[in-house]
Amino acid sequence: MVLRHVSRRAPLGGVGVASxxxxxxxxxxxxxxxxxxxxxxxxxxxxxxxxxxxxLGAGPEAAAAHWEDRGELTGWWTDDVCDGGALxxxxxxxxxxxxxxALPAYxxxxxxxxxxxxxxxxxxxxxxxxxxxxxxxxxxxxxxRTPAAAKLLSPEPDAPTAPDVQEALGVLAGRxxxxxxxxxxxxxxxxxxxxxxxxxxALAAMESARDEAAPAAAAAARxxxxx
Numbered sequence: 278m279v280l281r282h283v284s285r286r287a288p289l290g291g292v293g294v295a296s297x298x299x300x301x302x303x304x305x306x307x308x309x310x311x312x313x314x315x316x317x318x319x320x321x322x323x324x325x326x327x328x329x330x331x332x333l334g335a336g337p338e339a340a341a342a343h344w345e346d347r348g349e350l351t352g353w354w355t356d357d358v359c360d361g362g363a364l365x366x367x368x369x370x371x372x373x374x375x376x377x378x379a380l381p382a383y384x385x386x387x388x389x390x391x392x393x394x395x396x397x398x399x400x401x402x403x404x405x406x407x408x409x410x411x412x413x414x415x416x417x418x419x420x421x422r423t424p425a426a427a428k429l430l431s432p433e434p435d436a437p438t439a440p441d442v443q444e445a446l447g448v449l450a451g452r453x454x455x456x457x458x459x460x461x462x463x464x465x466x467x468x469x470x471x472x473x474x475x476x477x478x479a480l481a482a483m484e485s486a487r488d489e490a491a492p493a494a495a496a497a498a499r500x501x502x503x504x
Contacts, residue, residue: 329376
């Protein structure tokens with residue numbers, strides 16, 4: 278099953294510090310994990326894709342588990358409405374990702390920072406976007422390809438030390454350090470509430486999980502900032 282959406286927001290335009298400070302990544306994304314030969318393809322919406330950048334910035338283990346409780350496990354977006362995606366192949370240690378939203382400087386920062394956080398992995402930008410992710414897992418690219426595919430802007434070539442990229446690295450690191458522990462805490466709270474354990478227990482679980490995740494997120498953020 279391939280899904281379409283009746284409309285999509287216009288891609289961000291221009292390059293500048295003001296835009297980098299709010300690095301919209303997109304809402305509709307695919308989050309694909311390959312482990313022990315098994316492919317799990319989560320089709321996410323409802324703003325989930327806004328966290329693609331910091332979820333990947335947390336590193337392999339945290340990223341693979343980031344959306345375990347969300348998304349549809351059937352169907353594909355088409356490339357005219359899909360805002361981004363990531364493929365985490367734990368068997369071959371390959372990370373392949375793209376976004377149609379973030380500006381080139383932020384894309385460069387993502388690619389540069391991830392290569393330090395995902396040490397030992399092959400980290401690459403998916404030049405063909407969703408088509409490339411689909412092809413990787415053996416899906417016919419024609420199933421997701423449309424005549425009006427979202428425009429993909431590549432990362433800035435050979436520019437990881439440019440001032441705008443350096444600022445973007447700082448923004449990415451800050452998002453990892455802030456939002457990764459927060460998301461983990463919220464998931465812990467949700468689990469307790471769904472189990473009927475009450476708000477007091479849920480709040481304690483949230484704070485404990487958040488605090489436990491904070492050191493690893495801070496360490497990943499330091500790696501992203503390093504040059």
